[in-house]
Each structure stands twice: as structure tokens, then as C-alpha cells.
Amino acid sequence: MSTTENAIACAEAHSAHNYHPLPVVVATADGAWMTDVEGRRYLDMLAGYSALNFGHGNRRLIDAARAQLERVTLTSRAFHHDRFADFCTGLAELCGMETVLPMNTGAEAVETAVKTARKWGYRVKGVPDGMAKIIVAADNFHGRTTTIVSFSTDPEARADFGPYTPGFEIVPYGDLTAMREAMTENTVAVLIEPIQGEAGVLVPPPGYLPGIRELTRERNVLFIADEIQSGLGRTGRTFACEHEGVVPDMYLLGKALGGGVVPVSAVVSSAAVLGVYRPGEHGSTFGGNPLACAVALEVIDMLRTGEYQQRAAELGDHLHHELGLLVGGGPVRAVRGRGLWAGVDIDPDRGTGREISEKLMERRVLVKDTHGSTIRIAPPLVIAKEDLDWGLEQLREVLRG
Template sequence: MLAPPETGPALSTSEHLALVEAVTAHNYHPLPIVVAEAAGSWVTDVEGRRYLDCLAGYSALNFGHGHPVLLKAARRQLERATLTSRAFHNDQLGPFALGLADLAGMDQVLPMNTGAEAVETAIKLARRWGYDVKGVPDGAAEIVVAADNFHGRTTTIVSFSTDEVARRGYGPYTPGFVVVPYGDTAALRSAITPRTVAVLVEPVQGEAGVIVPPPGYLANVRAACTEADVLLVADEIQSGLGRTGSTFACELEGVVPDVYVLGKALGGGILPVSAVVSRRDVLRVFTPGSHGSTFGGNPLASAVGAAVVELLRSGEYQERARALGEHLTSLLELLVGSGLVGFRTRGLWAGVDIDPARMTGREACERLAARGVLAKDTHGSTIRLAPPLVVEREELDWAVAQLAAVLTEETA
């Protein structure tokens, strides 16, 4: 068994990598960057090298690293109270829930911690609503989901994943889900039956490579759900809270879901905060003891979440994402045919498809890191770009210039 490192100088990159390799499970394959400090859109590793963060914690860092307003809210609450459990009230939960419900145009909030917890909560909510309100026979509820989805990694959620890497080896799988192609309204309508209680969908599929559905798709899903008396559950854990140029990606299509599932940026990059936000007539199916979480709605999380909501009220970050996203689109257009075979953007969020004959997405991210840009690959030759919404236009220019240079490098 390894002894803990002695107090003294910080471990070097190679020492840290060796330690992590030895004492942590290998469920990730991170780039060999060891971050020691972070501020705004930049991080600094243990060797003092700086990198522009173009992943932003999968949108958990929409407001950048160490946003002063969020740090102030966290520090203030740290000195007061951090946890009470929901066995008691705390003075931060009510204001947080009120602000978030108002921001979403809904009535009530059910606070949780991680995104996966929020998705699990939404699944339980849809099933219970189906039994108690719609009248679906007990145990027969079905939820329609999209292929290539990513909603988390719990046993229930991976049961309806079509990603074999995420799914394999975790059976027996939870029944009650019907998978249809993403963007295919006809297939979705055909899948809805009297047993259907909800359609669970990402307005933009993040993990799949920032896949934007065809125009009108979300509106058609909304119409199908309304006609069949089915809940439309929008997983906006990655797409929500400013990332796509609006508070919620659904708004870009003029769609209001029955349930929002939120997370990541709701915690401001400081701690896990998630929530299910819906109407009172939907959330009322939860009764005392039927669902809960020790840490959900804790005072520290609520204080930070309330500060996040306040940052979004002015629309400044949404507008930055919209304008910078248009600029990013114009920059990427220049690279198509010169190493890029295509890309998709929605606000300040891009899925970039590299010519697989040149390199894999992993190789591209390794080369970008060597040039001071952090990004993440997915599904072979696709990389995702999602810098914090506080990034400057000039920093975007520089990051895409590094990508252009990587695309023209000779392969080894």
C-alpha cells in the first residue's frame, strides 16, 4: 500500500500522474494536465504552464473559474451554515427556489445535487405522475428517449443508453424505456402509446458531439406530448443556463417543457447543485418520504445557486454566448475543408468534426493541450469546444488559431 505523499513541495506532473494511476480507479482517460490554479477562462498546471479552458467542466463553469460574485456568496455562507438536511428548514432554500422557478417560468423546484440525481428524480416524477394523474396501470409506465443520449451514468440511466462503452457490463437493465432516433418526430410519435408518461430529451445532445436537432423538432415534440397527455422533460444540464445564447436551449425553439432538469452551471463550478423545475400540478405527486436527498437544497448550495440565478437575470451572459457563438461559427467556417469535415454550433458551444484521416479527436486534444488549449474529444474524431461565457473574443481567436495550426501539422 502506498504511503501518502510527505508534506513539502508540490508533486510534479509525472509524480502526480503516477500517484493517480496507482490509487484511483481508471474510469477516466484524462489528458496529462495537472491543474493547480484557475481564474476566469484560464487554468495553470503544477509546472506553471497556462491553458485556455475550452471545456469549462462540460458547462459547469459557464461563469468561469472563481467568479467573484459566486465566491463571495460561497464564502459568506461557509461562515454561517453549510448543511442542515431537509429535516429542517434553512434560510437559503426558499429564496433560491423562488428565483430559479421564476427564471424558468415554473412554479416549484425540487433541489438535488448531481445531474444524474436530477435525471433520476425526473424519471421517478414522470412515472409517479403517470400512475397518480394520468392513470397508467402500476408498473407499466414507459418513457420515450432518444438514441445517442447522455443523461448520466446511474444503473437506470445507462439502461437506455445506446453508448455501449457506458452501458456494457451493468445489466440486468431497468425496463420502461423506448429509444427512438434523435430528431425523428415521426418515430417519436409512433413510439407514444397509452402507457407513455414522458418524453425525455436533450434540446442539444452534448456528449454525442453537440448535435443540434432539425429545425422545428422540439416544437413537434412539444405538440406530440401535449396531444398525448405526456410530460415533456428537457434535460438542460449542459445546454441550460446561458450556454446556447438563451437561458434555456428550449427557448430558441419557442418551446416550454413540462419539466426542466438542471445541473452543472447551477453550482457555479463551486459545488454540485442540480434541480428539477416544474409546475405545481406535476411536482405535487411527491409527498413527504416519497423522495429526498440529505444534501439536496443545503444552505451552501442554495446560496451559490441563488447567486447563479442572479447572474442570469440581466441577460448579459446569454448575450455574450450568442454573440461569441456567432463569432466562433465564423472562425470555424474558415477551417472546413482544411482539416475539418464539419461542425455544429449552438451559442458558445461547438462540436467539431476532424477529418479522421488526419487524426483522432484524442490526438487533436493532445496537440491542442501542447499549444495551451484544453478541449475534449468524443466519439472518434469529434472534439467539443465550450469555453466559459466570460471568455474574450481575442481569446477565441487565439484558440481557433491553435486548432488551425494543429490541423496543418504533419502527423508523426
């Protein structure tokens, strides 16, 4: 049995089967490349679902983490630490907002947003206790906690996890009329992904996000943008909402905020919204810890220059041009996305998304499938153009076969 086969067999025997990873065992990684336990190199075209926007082993981020490891890694929020204020100030400025509530994972940020919206609804808007409603979109993906799967429409994420948390109204993604009709006096928030990643990198129709912004202002409802995957440079802007000139009431951030080094997430909003909290009403032992803040501060500094956003925009234009050439009478039915983020619908006659991913893995390119015959492409923003082109050529070869 090879080293790879042994590692996979041990993992299968002793870990819960809540994932179905491709049969590759990564040992080291650098930039956009990963090397397995057998010494084979693979081009990473997934980037940890955007957690690795700045590449594997980014020297600035590793140095920031290493320096902080030598000082202090955790205090809990029972005490102040010397990186916290700078992190909150820097992230608020990057978002053009006032207040930050740090957590750890993306799902925690979404849960925090749900709690915040409800509390704001009761304390500020005057919604009767226990009656708050939040509007979400069908085919959403916001995480996998019990509350979050309660408003999922994906049977795989939702089945057998009831009873479900009430208080959510689900409307079709991209349908402003349905959203308007779903709003009542008890609606406290609209929670939306500016681009739906898990659904296949679905970009909403032009005017949808501005329409939500107008509607929520009109009805005194919070507009919450889940930018956990789409934010922090992935689409060619700092936030995907910027493509339509929209500023929500609240950003939900995660993944790339920790630079692929540590889990960091945050809810960023106005002082009026996050000011509804009082000590003891919400928190996290690890949320906003010194190590997380040190790494996230470096991420914020890297994004301030705009170079990563520009790189994602320029390489993204190239990516979508090349993928677009595969559409129409060929093996690719549709391509969607923005920046260095694409959903590619493969003709089912050519194979499932999983099968295409496995064939690409054999050619040393790593992507991830979703929903049947769709694959997602989201390389690190630091990928070299020649490496991106090489990866695309491997896709073309797989589709020719």
C-alpha cells in the same frame, strides 16, 4: 520525475481508471485560464462540460460561498434554512415555472425526473401500475447511474452493467415520426436533450422540439428537457429550448447552477407535476443545502440580467463563423452547435479526437474529444474575444500540421 509526472503516476496507481484525462495537472485557475503545477497556463475551452459557464474563481460566486461558509453549510431537509425559499422562488421564476425539487448532481436530477414522470403517470394519467413508459432518444447522454445507462445506446456507457432497468423506448434523435409511433397509452414522458452534448453537440432539425411539444400535449405526455449542459446561458439563451420558442413541462438543470463551486441540480416543473410527492417518497441529505442554495442564488441573479446569454450569443456567432471557415475540402468535415458550444468533426486522416486534443494541450489549449474524431469546444462565457481567437488559431495550427 517531474511534479506533473509524479502526480499523474500517483493518481494512476491509487484511483480507479474510470477516466482517461489529458496529462495535465491543474493547480490554480482564474476566468478562462488554468495553471498547472509547473506554472504553465492553459486556455480552458471545455468549462467543466458547462459547469464553469461563469469562469473559474468567479468573484461573485466565491464571495457568496465564502459568506455562507461562515454561517451554515448543511441542515439536511429535516429542517428549514433561510436560503431555501429564496432559491426555490428564484429558480422557479427564472424558468417560468412554479415548483423546484433540488438535488445535487445532474444524474440525480434525471433519476428524479424518471421517478416523477412514473408517479405522475400512475397518480394523474391513470397508467396501470408498473406499465409506465418513457421515450428517449438514441445517442443520448443523461448520466451514468444504473437506470440511466439502461436507456443509453453507447456501448462504453452500457456494457457489463446489466440487468437493465425496463420502461424505456429508444427512438432516433430528430425523428418525430418514430416518436409518434412509439407512443402508447402507457407513455408518461419524453425525455430529451434539446442539444445532444456527448453525442457531439448535435442540434436537432428545425421544428423537432416544437413537434415534440405539440405531440406531448396531444397525447397527455410530459415533455422533459434535460438542459443540464445546454441550459443557463451556454447557447446564447437561458435555455436551449428557447431557440425554438418551446417551454417543456419540466426542466432538468445542473452543472452551471452550482457555478463550478458546488454541485447543485434541480427539477423544475409545475405544482401539478411535482405535487405528486409526499414526505418520505424522495429526497437527498445534501439536496438544497444552504451552501448550494447561496451559490445557486447568485447564479440566478447573474442570469437575470441577460448579459451572459448575450455574450454567449455574440461570441458564439464569432466562434461558429471562424470554425465554419475550416469546413469544406479541409481538415474539418462538419461543425455543429449553438452559442459558445461547438462539436467539430475532424477528418480521421488528421487524427482521432484524442490525438487532436493532445496536440492542442501541447499548445496550451484544453478541449475534450468524443466519439472518434470529434472534439467539443465550450469555453467559459466570460472568455475574452482575443483569448477565444488565440485558442482558435492554435486549432488551425494543429490542423495545418
